[in-house]
Amino acid sequence: MSRAIFAILKRDLALSFRAGGGAGIGVIFFLAVVMVVPFAIGPDQKLLSQIGPAILWSGALLASLLGLDRIFGADADDGSLDLLLLAPLPLEVIAFAKALAHWLATGLPLVLATPLLGLLLGVPLNTLGATALMLLIGTPAIAFLGLIGAALAATLPRAGMLIAVLIVPFTIPVLIFGTAATAAAISDASPFGTAFKFLCALLLFSFVIGPVAAAAALRIGRGT
Amino acid sequence: MPKTPRMKVSDLANPNRFMRLSNWLIPLFAVIAVPLLAYGFYLGFQAPPERDQSYIFRIMFVHVPSAWLALGIYTMMTVAALGTLVWRHPLADVAQKAAAPFGAAFALICLVTGSIWGYPTWGTFWEWDGRLTSMLVLFLIYLGIISLWRAFDEPLAAAKAVAILTLVGFINIPIVKFSVDWWSGLHQKASVFRLDGPTMHPVYLYPLMTCALGFSFLFGAMLMVAMRTELARRRVRTLTIFVAQEAR
Numbered sequence: 277m278s279r280a281i282f283a284i285l286k287r288d289l290a291l292s293f294r295a296g297g298g299a300g301i302g303v304i305f306f307l308a309v310v311m312v313v314p315f316a317i318g319p320d321q322k323l324l325s326q327i328g329p330a331i332l333w334s335g336a337l338l339a340s341l342l343g344l345d346r347i348f349g350a351d352a353d354d355g356s357l358d359l360l361l362l363a364p365l366p367l368e369v370i371a372f373a374k375a376l377a378h379w380l381a382t383g384l385p386l387v388l389a390t391p392l393l394g395l396l397l398g399v400p401l402n403t404l405g406a407t408a409l410m411l412l413i414g415t416p417a418i419a420f421l422g423l424i425g426a427a428l429a430a431t432l433p434r435a436g437m438l439i440a441v442l443i444v445p446f447t448i449p450v451l452i453f454g455t456a457a458t459a460a461a462i463s464d465a466s467p468f469g470t471a472f473k474f475l476c477a478l479l480l481f482s483f484v485i486g487p488v489a490a491a492a493a494l495r496i497g498r499g500t
Numbered sequence: 501m502p503k504t505p506r507m508k509v510s511d512l513a514n515p516n517r518f519m520r521l522s523n524w525l526i527p528l529f530a531v532i533a534v535p536l537l538a539y540g541f542y543l544g545f546q547a548p549p550e551r552d553q554s555y556i557f558r559i560m561f562v563h564v565p566s567a568w569l570a571l572g573i574y575t576m577m578t579v580a581a582l583g584t585l586v587w588r589h590p591l592a593d594v595a596q597k598a599a600a601p602f603g604a605a606f607a608l609i610c611l612v613t614g615s616i617w618g619y620p621t622w623g624t625f626w627e628w629d630g631r632l633t634s635m636l637v638l639f640l641i642y643l644g645i646i647s648l649w650r651a652f653d654e655p656l657a658a659a660k661a662v663a664i665l666t667l668v669g670f671i672n673i674p675i676v677k678f679s680v681d682w683w684s685g686l687h688q689k690a691s692v693f694r695l696d697g698p699t700m701h702p703v704y705l706y707p708l709m710t711c712a713l714g715f716s717f718l719f720g721a722m723l724m725v726a727m728r729t730e731l732a733r734r735r736v737r738t739l740t741i742f743v744a745q746e747a748r
Contacts, residue, residue: 424668428648428661438651442665445640445672448633489668496585496660 280365281373288377291350298346299381302339303389309335310393321398328399329407329458335393336386336411337418337451341440343382344422347374348430348494357430361498367491375423375486376416383415406461410475414454417479420486421446427490431497450478515731518591522724529721536714543707550704552621559617560704564692565712566610569719570638571673573603577645578670581663591727593659594734596666597649598726602719604642611635630679631687638676641669655734 292299313331314324324331351357360370390411394404425443429435456471541561550557577599583592614632615625626632645662652658680689691700698705 424665428665429651431657432651435651438647441647442644445637445644446668448637452633485668489664493661493664496664497657 277365277369280363281369284360284370284373285377285380288374289381292346292377292381298343299385302343302382303385305342306335306339306386306389307393309338310396314397325398325400328394328397329403329462330455331397332390332394332399332407333411333414333451333455333458336390336415337447339386340383340415340418341422341443341447342436343378344419344426344439344443345429345436347378347423347426349426349435352430357494358498361494367494368487371423371427371487371490371494372483375420375490378423379416379419383419386415387411400462403458403462407458410454410458410461410472413475413479414450417450417475417482418443418447420479420482421450423486423490424493427493427497430494450475450482453478515591515594519728519731522728526721526724529717529724533714533717533721536710536717540707540710540712540714543710547703547707556617556620557704559613561708561711563610563613563617564708565715566606566613567635568712569715570603570607570610570635571676572716573599573606573719574638574642574666574670574673577603577666578673581666584659584663585667593655593663594727594730595723596659596662598723598730600642600645600649602722602726604639604646606719607635607639607642611639627687629687630683631676634672634676634679638672641672645669655737 310331317323348357351360361367363370387408390408391404394407399407422439422443424446425439426435428442429439432438453471453474456466457468457475460466460468460471544558544561547558549555577596580589580592580596580599583589584596611632614635618627619625645665648662648665649658652661677690680687692698692705692708700708
């Protein structure tokens with residue numbers, strides 16, 4: 277079973293990193309969002325460094341939503357989704373592997389880019405570390421929740437915007453506890469443990485509900 | 501003497517029977533709803549001014565029933581989603597689709613009246629506290645469900661996809677209900693549906709419950725009208741496809 281999972285991971289990662297895969301586009305979009313905010317609110321360094329973590333979180337969330345239609349869209353178009361449905365591997369496991377590959381290709385680069393983009397906003401170094409670490413937990417949760425939307429809209433044309441609309445309400449708890457944990461990590465104003473544990477709980481929860489709901493959606497969508 | 505068969509719940513699954521039944525249930529529900537609402541609002545306007553907020557509390561008689569209905573309609577839609585996926589009830593997805601815009605409307609009414617109520621009493625139209633945020637999330641989920649319905653052109657495919665989304669979104673309902681207990685914010689704690697009974701004074705509670713009942717019957721009537729419209733729309737769609745195939 278693990279060989280099949282690795283095969284899916286390898287295939288999806290290769291597909292997203294090679295030409296036409298669009299793995300890097302999320303990071304560029306992330307950069308664009310972070311760049312737009314200082315123009316909108318003015319180059320107030322003090323304010324920017326204060327709200328920097330929040331801008332990074334919102335940018336990462338939007339960038340994560342952007343590529344979700346790629347998880348199943350191309351597979352549904354070229355028929356490989358039908359082969360995956362026929363595979364002896366449980367569909368939940370396949371969905372899990374595909375979401376993991378999607379996060380490795382699009383989510384992890386966002387986390388790695390966070391310290392760099394934070395410097396543009398003048399966020400202090402220790403805050404940057406905390407933000408990146410919390411995003412490391414938060415972005416996979418967003419990817420696995422987004423998996424549900426990706427599966428629901430797998431067969432629909434122009435699904436990108438629709439998936440974002442469907443998934444945004446479900447990612448709000450991740451954003452709330454992610455930013456709360458980030459804020460708690462850098463100041464002593466509120467206890468770090470509570471928000472951090474909630475964020476971790478959301479991640480584990482998304483690991484379960486995402487693949488299960490996505491598999492159900494795919495089965496129903498394909499009439500099996 | 502021929503034995504008359506007793507009617508079962510599953511008999512309602514027949515769309516034609518639903519059409520006949522709703523034909524006289526709609527006016528009945530409307531006739532119950534109007535006097536209930538009129539009486540509830542009348543009692544509400546008779547109620548003495550509240551100690552801290554004088555007369556503005558009267559918006560409660562719209563705000564609170566809307567909030568309950570927004571939650572109740574989503575719960576009903578969740579049951580309908582199970583009806584679509586598990587029991588394959590032919591009317592479940594019709595009810596689910598018809599109910600979604602009403603749920604969104606009641607959630608919006610709840611948010612708007614809450615803002616209007618909040619400005620003079622809390623001094624702000626909006627506060628990012630647990631109850632308000634989770635209600636806004638509920639409104640967004642309703643909009644997502646409506647968008648997903650509109651994204652498919654095949655009603656049956658849409659019904660199943662929306663059913664899964666509805667089931668996943670149900671997670672938010674207990675969050676809305678218990679948000680005031682989990683996080684302390686500006687919004688007051690539960691004062692009606694509590695384990696130790698309502699803490700609200702009967703002079704306010706009685707008109708509130710009358711209004712809630714009136715709004716529920718109003719929703720029931722509107723839901724059945726919307727379901728009839730949806731059934732008619734599907735019939736038109738099928739006939740149009742049929743005619744198009746004939747013409748080929």
